Amino acid sequence: MPSLLYMGSMDFLIMNGAGNRFAVFDARKALDFALSDEQVKAICAPGSAAMGPLGADQLLVLRPPKSPEADIFMEIRNQSGSEVDACGNATRCVAWLVMEETGEAAATVQTNAALLAATRTGPLSIAVDMGEPRLDWSQIPLKEPMHTHHVDVKLGPIDNPVLSNPGAVSMGNPHVVFFVEDFETVKPHLAGPMVEFHPLFPEQTNVGFARIDGPKNIRLKVWERDAGLTQACGTGACAAVVAAHRQKRADRDVQVDVDGGTLHIHWRESDNHVILSGPVELEGRGTL
Numbered sequence: 001m002p003s004l005l006y007m008g009s010m011d012f013l014i015m016n017g018a019g020n021r022f023a024v025f026d027a028r029k030a031l032d033f034a035l036s037d038e039q040v041k042a043i044c045a046p047g048s049a050a051m052g053p054l055g056a057d058q059l060l061v062l063r064p065p066k067s068p069e070a071d072i073f074m075e076i077r078n079q080s081g082s083e084v085d086a087c088g089n090a091t092r093c094v095a096w097l098v099m100e101e102t103g104e105a106a107a108t109v110q111t112n113a114a115l116l117a118a119t120r121t122g123p124l125s126i127a128v129d130m131g132e133p134r135l136d137w138s139q140i141p142l143k144e145p146m147h148t149h150h151v152d153v154k155l156g157p158i159d160n161p162v163l164s165n166p167g168a169v170s171m172g173n174p175h176v177v178f179f180v181e182d183f184e185t186v187k188p189h190l191a192g193p194m195v196e197f198h199p200l201f202p203e204q205t206n207v208g209f210a211r212i213d214g215p216k217n218i219r220l221k222v223w224e225r226d227a228g229l230t231q232a233c234g235t236g237a238c239a240a241v242v243a244a245h246r247q248k249r250a251d252r253d254v255q256v257d258v259d260g261g262t263l264h265i266h267w268r269e270s271d272n273h274v275i276l277s278g279p280v281e282l283e284g285r286g287t288l
């Protein structure tokens with residue numbers, strides 16, 4: 001089968017996982033391939049020649065695996081150019097590419113943070129084991145010791161009753177999750193950036209706004225660190241379910257509806273791992 005991946009150092013694929021959009025560069029045979037922050041910003045910006053009106057939320061560079069258990073290494077860059085350790089939807093997209101290439105129904109994707117095992121659940125759907133959530137304050141990380149079950153994030157001098165008691169969770173990247181009644185009062189595009197840069201989070205944070213529609217249903221919007229509001233955030237969906245379950249607001253097996261589609265999260269009791277499942281799509285190809 002011809003490789004879907006390698007098309008020369010400046011060609012790329014455009015993919016999305018539930019609407020979370022990626023520019024994917026295959027550098028497995030171009031070992032010196034590197035992009036500056038400015039280049040990443042230029043490629044990902046909405047309206048860029050490379051990505052068109054929607055732009056990309058993240059840019060992925062695929063490299064040879066660093067350990068023998070992995071099929072591929074994935075470098076993850078946010079829209080701003082910053083390199084990060086985890087991206088659930090990107091892991092699902094890259095696992096799908098590897099499975100298309102190998103013809104297998106499983107793949108292991110290596111990131112800076114972990115080796116992530118993925119399996120095919122349908123022609124265009126992939127589940128990935130995101131491992132255990134990290135719940136100690138130092139792992140998120142937070143500025144000072146506190147319980148992460150709910151954290152005290154004050155936005156200004158007055159307590160905001162609709163934005164209180166969020167849970168903090170790391171899925172390899174930092175998340176704080178607010179439980180909200182609706183998205184009109186809270187306005188994620190305004191509250192998100194204020195929380196992202198709150199001094200409680202020394203490495204900034206991704207900010208989730210979760211409306212609990214039932215023990216097995218969450219409606220979620222995520223303001224992503226260095227990317228803004230996205231159509232879907234895989235690690236954000238994992239974090240929302242973990243935070244909701246810890247606050248007894250939801251089960252361990254939850255359908256999470258996001259702007260770009262539906263994700264399924266299972267926080268497995270047997271081994272504490274979080275499984276993220278959902279759709280992937282290869283939208284097209286581009287050349288710089």
Ligand SMILES: N[C@@H](CCC[C@H](N)C(=O)O)C(=O)O
Pocket residue numbers: 020057058078084085086087088089090173174206224225226227230232233234235236
């Ligand atoms: N879209 C992602 C998360 C990407 C990284 C995030 N913006 C961060 O800075 O941690 C996902 O699907 O998990």
